Structures are given as C-alpha cells and as structure tokens.
Amino acid sequence: MVGSLTPEQCAAYARDGVLFPVPVISADEAARLRDEVDRVASEIREAGGDGKALGFRPWESSGHPLYDVVDQIVRDPHLLDAVESLLGPTVLVRTCDVFLKDQASVSDGSGITWHWDDPRLPGADTVLTAWVALTPSGPENGGVRYVLGSHRATIERKDPCDPGVLQMYADDWGPFQAFEKKAGLLEPGEVAMHHSNMVHGSPPNPSEVRRMGIAVRYFTPESPPDLVGASMGVLVRGDITDSPYQLKPQYPVMWWDPGAPMDVKAMREETKTPQDINSLAEAGDVSAQHVVGMQCLWGPPEKRDLEMAFSWFEKAASAGHDASRTEMGVLLLTGVGCTADSERAMALIGESAKAGDPGAHVQIGKIAVKSGDAAEAERCFRLAAEGGNSEGQFHLAEHLQEGRGGTKDESSAMEWFSKAVAGGHVQAHRALGELLLCSEGEHRDAERAIQLLSFAAECGEGRALLLLSKAHRGEFGMLADAGESTRWLRLSAEKGSTPAQRELGELLIAEDDTRTEGMEWLSRAAEQGDGLARVSLARARGEEPGPEPGHEPENTGPVAEESDDAEGDSEAS
DSSP states (O other): OTTOOOHHHHHHHHHHSEEEEEEOSOHHHHHHHHHHHHHHHHHHHHTTOOGGGOEEOTTTOSOOTTHHHHHHHHTOHHHHHHHHHHHOSOEEEEEEEEEEEOBOOGGGTOSEEEEOSSOSOTTGGGEEEEEEESSOBSGGGTOOEEETTGGGSOOOOSOTTOGGGOBOOGGGGGGGTTSOEEEOOBOTTEEEEEETTOOEEEOOBOSSSOEEEEEEEEEOTTSOHHHHTOSEEEEEESOOSSOSSEEOSOOOEEEESSOOOOOHHHHHHTTOOHHHHHHHHHTTOHHHHHHHHHHHHHSOGGGOOHHHHHHHHHHHHHTTOHHHHHHHHHHHHHTSSSOOOHHHHHHHHHHHHHTTOHHHHHHHHHHHHHHTOHHHHHHHHHHHHHTTOHHHHHHHHHHHHHTTTSSOOHHHHHHHHHHHHHTTBHHHHHHHHHHHHHOOSTTOOHHHHHHHHHHHHHTTOHHHHHHHHHHHTTGGGOOOOHHHHHHHHHHHHHTTOHHHHHHHHHHHTTSGGGHHHHHHHHHHHHHTTOHHHHHHHHHHTTOOOOSOOSOOOOOOOHHHHHTTTOGGGGBOO
16 A cells, blocks of 8 residues: 555664655656645735745634645645554644745755754654655755755754744754765655654755655654644544643644744854864863764774773763763773773762663673672662663563563563664664564564564664564564565674574575585675584585584674673664
8 A cells, every 4th residue: 555664664763763755646646746845835925925934723723724634735645654654553743734845045944954853852753744746846946955864863962842942053064974864855736754863953955846745743742742742733633542732623723934944054054074073072061072072983984992981981081971980991891992990890880870870780780790790780780770871671581581580571572672673773672573473372463563673674783684584484473475585694694693604604505606606605604603604514515513502602794792881882773
C-alpha cells in the first residue's frame, strides 16, 4: 500500500530523525490543492490582507478559508499509513501549517532559522511533523534542511518547555560539527516526516519558483501534554479509551506567507567551525573543553588524538566538570592517552559519582560486573538509568533480563531497553529487537523487532546484522528471503563477526562460481579461532577435519567488543 513504510524505512527514520521522500498523494491531486491554495492567497492579497497573520483557532474563529483543503491532506489514508508505521495505530493532530515561500533575498528575512519543534523531553518519539510538498521543494527554492541524527543529541535548557528555547544558538553547535546537514528534496505529493526534536530550518527562496507545503503535527494519546504543548487534539486514526487530551472536531490552521521573520545573525553564526569551539575551549569554557575532548576521543579516525583528549578532559575536570572527570578516570583506568593509574582513576570516578554524574555510576557498575558483584552493579546501573543515562538503562535491562541480581524480570527489562532505545542507544536497539523476535509469549513483536534490528545493523552492530540474516533465512518464524539473508550475512561478516564469516563461507562454497570466495571467508573465520570454520575448511579441501572443537567463540564484531570500554561508543550519532 502506498505510504506504508518498510522496516528499513522505519530504521532510517529512527537513525536520522527524518525520512523522505515518501509518496502520499498523486501529482495531479497535489496540483489541484496547490491551485486552491494559490486562489485563496490571491484573494487575501487583493483584499489587502496580511497572509502570515491569518491563523485559525477553532475555539476562537468560525473557520479558515483553507481548512477543507488541508484537511484532505491531514486525513489522507496513505499519509496516515506512513505516520502509523512510526507512531502506532492511534494518531491525533495538534496543528497544521500552510507554508508559502516566494522569491526573496536574505536581507528580507523570509527564512526560518535552525530550530526543533518541541521540548527535548521524554516521549518526544511519539510526536512528528509531516511536511507535504505541493510544489517541488529543495535547495534551489528555500527547502527545508535537516541535521541528521540531531534528534538524539542533548541540548540543555533551563526550561525546556519554554517555546522560546527551541531555537539553535551559536553556542549549541559544538556537538553537531560532525553531523551531516541534508536538504529535503521533494516532488509534489511527497512527504518528509521528521522527529519533533530534529534540528531543521530553511533559508530564503532565491528563485522564482514558489515553494508551497503543508506541515501537519501528529502525536499519540501517550504523548506527554508538556511536550505537545496542548490539552486537546483531533483524532484522525484509531480509537481512544483513555487519554489526557480533550478530543475536538477541528484543529488549528496557521498560515505563513511568505514566511516568519528570520534571525539572519543566528543563521550566519550557526556556520561556526570547529575552530570556533576550540577558541572557546582555549578561553576556558569548560563545556567547550569537554566537547573538544570528546571530539578528540570519538571523532573520525584521522582526527582522533587520545593524548589531547585526556588533556582537555583534565582541564575541564580541574574546573569541576563532572562528565570530564569521569572520562578522565576511564582513560586512566585503561591507560589510553595517558599513563594508567587505577587509584587516581577510581578517585576521580568516585568523586563524579558523589556529584551525581550518571556516567560515573555506569563506570562503577562495569567495574562491579568484572569483580563479580552483581548486586552493586545493578545498584549503580539503576542510579544511572534513573538519571536518564541510556548506557545505564541498557546495562540495567541486561541485568534484569538475565537475572544477574537473582530474579529474571523480562517485563522490566523491556521497559528499560525501550528507554535506552529512545535515547538512541545502538545496542539497546539490538537487544530489544532480539527479545521481541525470540520471545514466544505476549512480548513477541516480529515487525517492531525487525525495525529495531535494522537500525542497529545500519549503525554497524555486529549481532544485529547476524540476527537479521537468520530472520530472513526463515528462522524465528519469519518468511524466508534468501537475497536479504545473504545481504545481511555479508555485512555482518565484513564487520568482523566470525560466526557470520563461517556461515557465509559455508554458503558460498556450495556453488562453483563462489567457492573461492567461500574458502576465503572460512579461512578468515578459522584464523579468528572459530573451530567449526576450521572443520568446514578442512572438509572443503578434502582433508581430515580432526576432532570436533569443544568451544566456539562468539565474536560478533568490533562494535560489540568495544561497547564495554567506554560509555560514549554506544550512542548513535
């Protein structure tokens, strides 16, 4: 059905925070709706009206001249199919915006500065904006631009519910320097759907081609009212039995023609380079020092400088920055970028933990795991989890799932895995997906499992790649798809998973034209110590395989191996 999203599309939305283009209405229908909007806009202008001041609030006004037009889009079944794929079966509408952007220069201010739509609070995954194009939309006519992955980043505000703090300021851009900006290319009738915390904006339209679109704000009955910023909504799909929202027959419609005033200075300042962040760090800004330290530690391989990372963390820690003190302690524990000093490391991490740093609780929990103190590990992970740390939520869920503290609690594990998923934790996507896929009881949800595993796999999580291959092979009660199974298996093997290398090798040696490649994969797995691969390789060569191995290593790739060494590696970016 047009508009229904595939697991791969859902995974891309979860990873990037935006998905486009998705066709929802025909080009002919889009042209008809465009003409109707143009007609109303012309009438308003001829009457001397100010289009951008025209707003419809159904509890204040009798109607909006475009309500019937936009309502056809808001309730379009193909659009709702796509929205349901991301939000679930029950969908409400908060508002609808009509955007018209004619030709203008930067000095006219007819653009929209970088911002996000809703407070960065828990539950933001239950709200999205669907931007439906009625004309072509792209860089050439002031189309929307998105900062991929920005919906998962942390931007601190004193009052996140204040609408005035939803705009990006120059000082906010430090953590986003490595994030990719992408223009939303749309043809008439296509939609771009973005997460409510996605950082986005649009420049002025420099062309003679008008840009026109309808932006619909969808949410669910589970969306927190503080996040939605409303106490009422219009039900457009599904049923509601219990909800904090008053159901209304009509939603507000706002009209933006040619656009709201743009903060040109802010749009120029957002182009600050990493050198600007370094300047702030050099000037003693502890937050900037921590950001530069993280960039040195986790940036692209060619830009990593572990000794410099330690130096920046040390500077910020000396000024009282708790997270830097924790990172400094982790490096001292491992001797990365510095001389190992476990006594000093534990003192630093302990000091940060006393100050309430969730990352420090995670590190103490990991140390407790290695020493065999499951109760202490669970206590520390719970402190971190309750403090909103997704790494702590993930490890707490693992403990509860496996019953390391005494009793297994799969339901609680799923809740904590889900919270870690909402925070963008890659391994949590894999763990929750595996739980939903392999469960035989009420928790089984194969469709959502594939979405979660696809996200983790796209981020390079080794075991997720292998699980997807097995699922598409027909395991776990799934329909077989040999092509997809082999694709995921190959990706897993390329990521370094020895079981995947062995399985791919065994698959390929069965065919004459791929036998040589199969032997190569078996050799790689055998070199990694995979006993079963050695047996298969010997048989393929016509040699005596020897005794069956007693132990098979489960190396699922470098991502899985590195995950316990430091907190930051499991956050998607």
